[in-house]
Amino acid sequence: MAVSRLLKGLAIGAAAIGLMASPASAQDKTIKIGVIYDYSGPLAGGGSELQALGAKTIIDYYNEQGGVEGYKIEAIYADAQSKPDIAINEAVRLIEQEKVDMLLGFYSSAQCVPVSAKVDSLKKFMWITTCISPAVLKDRGLKYVFRPQVHGGMFGELSVEFLHANAKEKFGVDPADLRIAIIHEDGPYGSGVASGNEGKAEALGMKVVLNEGYAATASDLSALVTKLKRARPDVILHTGYNPDITLFFRQAKERGLKFKALIGHGAGYGVVDQLYDALGDDVDYIFNVDPVSIWLLDPKTLKPGLAAMTDMVGQKYLVAKPDTKTKSAHVGMAASNANVFFADVLPRAIKKYGGIDSEALRKAALETDIPVGGTLLGYGVKFPAPGTTNMDGQNAIASPVVMQYVQREVKIAWPKALQTIDPVMPLPKSSPYTK
Amino acid sequence: MMEIINEYVFSVFFVETLLNGLLYGGVLALLSLGLNLIFGVIDVVWICYAELVMLGMYTIYFMHVRYGIPLIPSSVICVLMVALLGYVLHRIIIAHVLGKAPINQLLATGGVLFFLQSIATLMFGVEFLSLGVSLGSFQLTEDIYLSKSQFVAFIVAAAAVAGMYFFLSRSYMGAAIRAISQDREIMILMGVDANRLYGITSAIGGGLAGLAACLLALQFDVHPFVGISFGPIVFMVCVMGGLGNLVGGFIAAFVFAELIAIGGYFADLEWGTVLAFCVFVITMFIRPEGLFARKS
Known part of the structure; x- marks a missing residue:
């Protein structure tokens, strides 16, 4: 009797320990x-x-x-x-x-x-x-x-492909005659995107009239603006963080820089509220290449x-x-x-x-x-099998889109299949940058 | 060769570059003024000077954008607020390290720098805030434009240097400040309240930082780390002009800005800064006390 009581006690004790132990292990x-x-x-x-x-x-x-x-x-x-x-x-x-x-x-x-x-x-x-x-x-x-x-190369390539596909219809010129300027912050991000811009432009036979980097912490970009004025680009491809982006826009406006379109590439260009708060309606009709904003996608897709x-x-x-x-x-x-x-x-x-x-x-x-x-x-x-590409670990089937900002709204301008706006190019007369 | 010279030098864009340099020099001159005054009188380098400017930019932002106070009264409040900050900074921190080893003074003001950056992050967040005011520009020719906000900064900087010069040379208080900057020990023995003079100088230096903040807020977004863009370069301008020399700092600011502008015009933008720093290093070899240093 004593033994069975002892065994029963041990069993209850073990169960209790088990009960206590199981959540602990979880x-x-x-x-x-x-x-x-x-x-x-x-x-x-x-x-x-x-x-x-x-x-x-x-x-x-x-x-x-x-x-x-x-x-x-x-x-x-x-x-x-x-x-x-x-x-x-x-x-x-x-x-x-x-x-x-x-x-x-x-x-x-x-x-x-x-x-x-x-x-x-x-x-x-x-x-x-x-x-x-x-x-x-x-x-x-x-x-x-x-x-x-x-990856950044894709950002840079897409903006140039977008211009190549739309040059004739929107600007009325052959893609080879479109004057492109590439400006970028000179870290790995800006340089990577700019190299995608440049490589694709070269592959498509498009004209790059200026390609220049600058430090994202620069306190003055007026020399860059002057050089852009001298190069007279139709389109500016810009990769920057912030506040260099807003500094560039302010100094460009104050110094009378004109262009037909500007395409940003992510980072500071993705923070829409800050751009509008700093620059007001001047942001209208600026493009941004980025993975699509998730709130713009059709849920059915x-x-x-x-x-x-x-x-x-x-x-x-x-x-x-x-x-x-x-x-x-x-x-x-x-x-x-x-x-x-x-x-x-x-x-x-x-x-x-x-x-x-x-x-x-x-x-x-x-x-x-x-x-x-x-x-x-x-x-x-x-992801590619290791050693099969020069970018192990990179998602091979990701793709960005080109978006356009219109009165604080974000629209998809490219690729055509996802378009929620027919891209507005060249800049309308209302923009202070209109060429 | 002549074609290149014609295209790059005899060009309206080169003229605009020189004007850009001149106007940017005004911004640097304004920023260097207060720092130079404080060093010249108190003999302590405020590493955190650009952070006072940052707090001034926040002040004018909140006054004008959040509370709807017109720009001019907001600017006055900003100047007074940063002047008060300068005074408080002196009383709480600087007064306790006067006469101590320079490295201790640098560490103390460096600590204030990180403190102010962190406190601004906590209080105001990390967003870039904009005054949303643009003064526009003067169009001189078809291709040459002058930024009004930078032009105003240039004029204010010149006026501030002139004002400081007359204040220091013609007023009783200015004479006292000059006297204590020339011999700290003797002035105290003659019964002058050095702490009061130092406090007043710190307030004036702070006020000049506030003045710079008002004008910078027209050109730049404010964020807790905006000082990073200016702090080091302003410090170098002061050293190049001879620490403590107001006129030297003023001229050095234009030399520095023109070098950056011209270098950035003929080569990639960053080469402008490289050129300016090379000239700075060479200057330090030739005249370690700065181009326009006072004779000791």
């Missing part, structure tokens, strides 16, 4: 992610803070849903302070001291280039939501770094469930930034690219490759095969 299943963006410094206001908001919204969403395949997401947010050296230090700190399983984020290409090499050498997985410079991945053979985002997620991201955006007048593409971009990881890559790593270590995440990422319409941004995601 709690132990956590993926620790270092999230790095710029929350201070010039890049924060230039779009990085909005990108950070998009990524956080998705992380919070999955945690509210109970995590991913039993794993809670523990995000440790770090501020790169708009400085590459701080970005490297924070990445190393998160990996070595905070023992994160992987890194996610990164707005600035100037940070991405050194950080990706460092993280790869430490054999940690890195999921880039934003920075676009081709130099991050080109000819580097990185094993653990993946970027679902469109997306996989079921994604439209609801787009709405959710939009609502959280407005709660976090109640003064928003026009939703920036930046938030949706990071949300979409982060969502690809949590909805597709991470579940496969856990279920098929048994965990969240760098090898499992890498194998899962390499098997990503999302068709067009399968992401919030509309484009598909597929």
Whole structure:
């Protein structure tokens, strides 16, 4: 009797320990992610803070849903302070001291280039939501770094293709006679996009009359404006952060620079509210090449469930930034690219490759095969087999669009299949820059 | 060769470049004025000077855009506010490091720089804020335009240098400030309240930062890190002109700005800055005390 009571007691005790232990082990299943963006410094206001908001919204969403395949997401947010050296230090700190399983984020290409090499050498997985410079991945053979985002070369090529296709109809000239000027901030981001501009213009036999870089922190761009006036371009292709973009527009207006069209390429051009607040209606009819703003896509073209997620991201955006007048593409971009990881890559790593270590995440990422319409941004995601291209880890089927700003509204101008506006070119008489 | 010279030098665009340099020089001159005054009198370099300008830009933004106060009264409030900040900065920080090793003074004002950047980030956020005011430009010929806001900055800078010159040379307070800048110990022995003079000088220096802020706000967006674009270059202008020499700093600002403009016109934009810094380094070799330094 005493023995059976003892056994019963032991059984109850063991069950109690088991009950206590099982939730504890469930709690132990956590993926620790270092999230790095710029929350201070010039890049924060230039779009990085909005990108950070998009990524956080998705992380919070999955945690509210109970995590991913039993794993809670523990995000440790770090501020790169708009400085590459701080970005490297924070990445190393998160990996070595905070023992994160992987890194996610990164707005600035100037940070991405050194950080990706460092993280790869430490054999940690890195999921880039934003920075676009081709130099991050080109000819580097990185094993653990993946970027679902469109790369800068594609940005640069698309704007020139857009001009080539529309030169005759809109400007009444042969594409070869259109005078193009390329101006860009001289970091990896601006240089990468400008090289896409230049390469495509050369391939299509178009005339580049000026190609010049400048420091994004420059306090005076008047010499650049004077040179543009001398070169007399029809179209200006501009890649910049901010406040260099608004400085350029102000000095261009004050010094009487005229052109027929201006196409920006992401970053500062993606923060619509700030452009309009700083420059007023002068922003009207400016183009911007970027992944499409997720709020502009027709929900019917997306996989079921994604439209609801787009709405959710939009609502959280407005709660976090109640003064928003026009939703920036930046938030949706990071949300979409982060969502690809949590909805597709991470579940496969856990279920098929048994965990969240760098090898499992890498194998899962390499098997990503999302068709067009399968992401919030509309484009598909597929990474090339290692060694088959010169950009391992780069999404091969991503594509940007050309958008045009008209009275604070964002319209899709190109490609034709997605058009919500017939592109307005050349600039109408109402613009102070009209040639 | 002659074709290139004709195309680049005998061109309206070169004339515009020279004018651009002149106007940008006005901006740098205005910024260097207060920093030079403070160094000349108190012998402490305010590394955080550009951050005072940043706070001034926020002041005028909030006064004009958020509270709807017209631009001129907003500018007056801005100048007074930054003058007060300059005085407070002196009383709280600078007064305690006077006479200490220069490195300690640099570290103290450097600390203030990071403090002000961080506090501005916390208080105002990271967004770029714009005054939304454009003064437009003068069109001199078909191709040559002059920015009105930069022209105003140029005129104000020239007037401020002239005003400071007359204040220092003709007024009783100016004479006192000059006297203490020449010999700190003797003046105290003669019963002069040095702290009061230093406080007044700091307030004037702050007021000049506020004046610069009013004019910069017409040309640039304000954000917590706007000082990065100006701080280092203004400091170099002051050193090149001879730290503490108001007229030297004024002339050096135009030399610096013209070098940047001309270099940027003939080569890529960044070469202009390279040229200016090369001249700066050579100047430091030849005259380490600056081009127009006072004789000690």
